[in-house]
Amino acid sequence: xxxxxxxxxxxxxxxxSPNAYLSHLAIPQIEAQTxxxxxxxxxxxxxxxxxxxxxxxxxTENGIMNKREYRQAETARFLRDWDVSPTTPNPHFPxxxxxxxxxxxxxxxxxxxxxxxxxxFRHMWHEARKMDDADVIHEALSESGLPxxxxxxxxGDAQVKQKLVDYTxxxxxxxxxxxxxxxxxxxxxxxxxxxxxxQAEIELARG
Amino acid sequence: xxxxxxxxxxxxxxxxSPNAYLSHLAIPQIEAQTxxxxxxxxxxxxxxxxxxxxxxxxxTENGIMNKREYRQAETARFLRDWDVSPTTPNPHFPxxxxxxxxxxxxxxxxxxxxxxxxxxFRHMWHEARKMDDADVIHEALSESGLPxxxxxxxxGDAQVKQKLVDYTxxxxxxxxxxxxxxxxxxxxxxxxxxxxxxQAEIELARG
Numbered sequence: 001x002x003x004x005x006x007x008x009x010x011x012x013x014x015x016x017s018p019n020a021y022l023s024h025l026a027i028p029q030i031e032a033q034t035x036x037x038x039x040x041x042x043x044x045x046x047x048x049x050x051x052x053x054x055x056x057x058x059x060t061e062n063g064i065m066n067k068r069e070y071r072q073a074e075t076a077r078f079l080r081d082w083d084v085s086p087t088t089p090n091p092h093f094p095x096x097x098x099x100x101x102x103x104x105x106x107x108x109x110x111x112x113x114x115x116x117x118x119x120x121f122r123h124m125w126h127e128a129r130k131m132d133d134a135d136v137i138h139e140a141l142s143e144s145g146l147p148x149x150x151x152x153x154x155x156g157d158a159q160v161k162q163k164l165v166d167y168t169x170x171x172x173x174x175x176x177x178x179x180x181x182x183x184x185x186x187x188x189x190x191x192x193x194x195x196x197x198x199q200a201e202i203e204l205a206r207g
Numbered sequence: 208x209x210x211x212x213x214x215x216x217x218x219x220x221x222x223x224s225p226n227a228y229l230s231h232l233a234i235p236q237i238e239a240q241t242x243x244x245x246x247x248x249x250x251x252x253x254x255x256x257x258x259x260x261x262x263x264x265x266x267t268e269n270g271i272m273n274k275r276e277y278r279q280a281e282t283a284r285f286l287r288d289w290d291v292s293p294t295t296p297n298p299h300f301p302x303x304x305x306x307x308x309x310x311x312x313x314x315x316x317x318x319x320x321x322x323x324x325x326x327x328f329r330h331m332w333h334e335a336r337k338m339d340d341a342d343v344i345h346e347a348l349s350e351s352g353l354p355x356x357x358x359x360x361x362x363g364d365a366q367v368k369q370k371l372v373d374y375t376x377x378x379x380x381x382x383x384x385x386x387x388x389x390x391x392x393x394x395x396x397x398x399x400x401x402x403x404x405x406q407a408e409i410e411l412a413r414g
Contacts, residue, residue, distance in 0.1 A: 052272035052273055052274075053271050053272060054272070054274075064259055064260050064384060065259035065261070065379075066379070066383065066384040067261070070382060070395060070397060073382070073394065073395055077394070077404070077408075172272070175277060176273065177272065177273040187280065187284070188277060188280055190277060193404075194400075196403065196404070196407075197284070197403070200403075
């Protein structure tokens with residue numbers, strides 16, 4: 001099969017999702033094994049929930065016996081299967097991610113998307129910082145060697161704000177209802193525990 | 208590794224679940240590939256929902272945009288990946304499965320469990336019969352060469368009724384909240400789309 005059959009793999013994420021963070025830790029293994037680079041797409045989870053009338057599992061699964069324990073078992077298997085470290089419980093959860101998500105859109109335009117995304121995921125879920133506090137964000141970005149002043153100014157840019165709205169709307173139009181969501185071509189996969197399927201789908205599409 | 212390390216694989220099912228039926232179609236492939244025979248455990252889904260305060264996805268996911276389409280995409284991939292035929296839409300859905308589930312418990316004691324389970328799944332989801340109507344059940348079982356009179360008498364047996372309650376309660380105690388549920392040793396997996404993981408878990412446990 002020619003390289004023109006290489007499928008596009010996408011990771012639609014919000015920094016507020018611990019399962020998106022864990023996916024971010026596993027994705028490099030899929031990239032190494034398949035030779036496909038994922039396209040990361042910032043998608044505001046609050047906007048997704050509003051557009052689809054959905055809510056976080058903490059809300060929709062609240063009061064259902066055994067569900068919470070099942071999610072924990074799924075996560076334990078994920079950590080084992082991908083050999084990644086667990087999240088650090090973030091005492092500030094849920095963190096309003098609007099500013100740092102806008103920052104991702106700015107970073108994309110500024111050519112610093114990959115280091116920004118990696119740093120912010122780490123600040124949120126490894127260092128468990130309060131990443132909806134402007135001072136905390138500024139300090140964290142600076143420590144990571146990122147141009148904090150420029151990024152935080154960029155968060156207020158009208159085009160940046162609109163682009164995040166557009167990314168979110170386009171993702172919902174393709175079927176997104178939560179985070180993390182993956183696409184391989186037009187096939188949609190929801191939740192970190194589909195990543196093995198995502199990998200298999202890439203391999204299938206590659207032929 | 209000795210054969211004593213062979214894990215126990217279990218399939219906790221209710222005939223009312225189309226996803227349990229599709230799992231039933233795929234399980235023989237896992238059995239052939241791993242050499243492990245699944246233990247089928249009849250578990251009354253209505254009892255599970257009552258005990259866990261859960262409901263069917265048709266209820267819990269109702270009104271959430273994109274969810275229904277996602278479930279359809281998952282099912283399409285399942286049919287493709289396991290090369291099995293789709294369910295025949297059952298116009299009588301939801302069918303009250305209490306009698307045919309009790310019948311499964313009776314059939315287990317009577318040594319006709321496997322042919323009974325296979326026949327009833329087929330009557331429900333391939334032939335789309337109204338399997339909560341006594342006349343329909345009797346005719347279907349007879350056509351499948353099963354002792355319909357004995358089975359239908361057995362459905363009324365107090366010990367049979369209690370055993371279904373006990374199976375259901377024991378399953379919930381181990382973490383079940385819906386159907387289909389699979390166990391590999393103590394590891395619990397929910398939903399037909401975990402079957403690839405179930406297979407991998409069996410292979411991991413076998414060493």
